[in-house]
Amino acid sequence: MTGSDAQNLARSATKVRTLADLAKIAGVSPGTVSRALAGNSLVNAKTREKIEAIAREHGFRPNQMASKLRRQKTGVIGVAIPLGHDVRQQISDTFFMTLLGHLADELTEKGYDLMLRRVIPAQDEDWLDRFIGSGMVDGVIVIGQSDQFERIDDVADGYLPMVVWGNHQEGQRHCVVGSDNRLGGKLAAERLIASGAKRLAFLGDTQPIEFAARYAGAKEVAKKLGVSIRALPTHLAPDRTGEEIAAHLGKIEGEIDGIFAATDTIAVTCLKELRDRSIAIPSQLKVVGFDDLPISSQTAPPLTTVRQDIAAGAKGLVDLLLRRLNGEDTESLVLPPHLIVRETA
Amino acid sequence: MTGSDAQNLARSATKVRTLADLAKIAGVSPGTVSRALAGNSLVNAKTREKIEAIAREHGFRPNQMASKLRRQKTGVIGVAIPLGHDVRQQISDTFFMTLLGHLADELTEKGYDLMLRRVIPAQDEDWLDRFIGSGMVDGVIVIGQSDQFERIDDVADGYLPMVVWGNHQEGQRHCVVGSDNRLGGKLAAERLIASGAKRLAFLGDTQPIEFAARYAGAKEVAKKLGVSIRALPTHLAPDRTGEEIAAHLGKIEGEIDGIFAATDTIAVTCLKELRDRSIAIPSQLKVVGFDDLPISSQTAPPLTTVRQDIAAGAKGLVDLLLRRLNGEDTESLVLPPHLIVRETA
């Protein structure tokens, strides 16, 4: 008879669903069972062992809902991903997904569970208040400000345990963790120009605040060094970027010699379009991306890009959130991006 | 005064935290408030409006924990990602992350929340029972069987609302949704051979059951067509695959002319190593991947691969789970993979 058979047998025998059931069998009170299972030191070792044995034997698990209700804390952190600008893609964006993975790791390690909620603010005005007020989470991490900066900022006044991944703005009220996007933009433009580019383009949507900051940084450098720069709008969804980039490339052929892509995902697509048109990289056209996804070292040629440290970001988010859960009013954390020089610029 | 100012003002005035508080203000009983807020039809329209107005004014949200406890359902689906074979990578594996994104979409649409839990079975024998028995979720989706097939199968006997993403085995007891990996392996090998390859290699870990099935399918075809095939073990984590593949390539130079990579992620890395060694693709060496990630159409040359329909998979998982939540004992769902011919084979 295998272990699991034994378990099944035990399970089907006496149904032990509640502390009270277990208490009856053990011949003690529910209170004692609760204490024993919680590892409370006040319980007699013998009693505790007996209770634990019975619990194991019957595969008993205390009901978390009841426990959470009673203790007024959930042990769950909500992670919200607002899908503002570009509903389809943002979520499957490798960057956000990787961040989510690291977040899951960090939270698990600290003993928290993670409740994931994707929200479409346009369809649900009240998303953040609802999440916070639901009583289901002890705190909230918002991944990406999307176009919800104002709303998030408003909420932050009355709700401490919230940390946001995103761009830091002077004077904002909510706590963010994120890369210095403006600096990243500068690094990208500097590299492009240092490699000889004189007519730059920023490839990507300039609406999202993070991207706007990257573009702004690049513009600042371009202006200072007397180089032109223009925005070439694209969406983030890969099924559309291809055509969009192709269209741009068709129009501006020869007018630009350096591309700063808003993300590596866009850069990779751009690289392919460039290859398809036999435009030599980096000799004819230089390209710099942003993020440093795993893929970026594998492209042909390997992509020069601006790295965001995702793991550090996740660590920072969780760390700050836990401190806020303890009542501390933490400062934002701005992480420095790093230029990774490979072969496209 | 902005909307949020008004909200803050109202909030700070009378603290309305419970149904009872609200009931007192509205001059009705808690029961009526509960019904009104639940949209119960038995409530007078006037009363309902009044209650809703007060609720809105005070930013009141009913406590979910209490509600869930009382109703004995949580509205939450647990998603577990067991990290068995290759702890580090599995989670940030693009494929799983994309599946998770689609899952989040589907579940949200059906009104469920998603609780994400990454588990390391080696460190936590009891992960599945704990998740299920926690009382925090109405049902569970397991992403990937990893090396936990037996455990999952055992649990399935006593727990209906569970669906697993993974490979289907003859006679298994748990409900899975997944691609026909064996068929996928056949498609890959057939393509490789049809393009002229005569000495094949399977690049990847053959331990995980899904990969084993892919390899088995390829072997079957190879044998039938009188072509050799061997396994070249690699891990999934991209930081290690590079070197591992390089090492393999060094040893087997010229001994093989067709590579079936267990995943596109591996294939992409392989492509890069091949480029670095100036091995011509597909003329010298043919490559076929598995998954058809977005990146796979952007590689140089674009990757021939076996597509898994992730969106359909997510839909299937959620659909079956909801039916199981209604007591139905559903069959497994095996999705057909499709060969996507591009330029590497």
Place this chain on the structure above:
DNA sequence: ATGAAAGCGCTAACAG
């Protein structure tokens, strides 16, 4: 060291 008892905030009979 243990038991008894009072809820956590909500919902769903059951009356009216």
Place this chain on the structure above:
DNA sequence: CTGTTAGCGCTTTCAT
């Protein structure tokens, strides 16, 4: 249509 009541299963004083 609405009020009353009895818990959901657990934790935690307060006694003993």
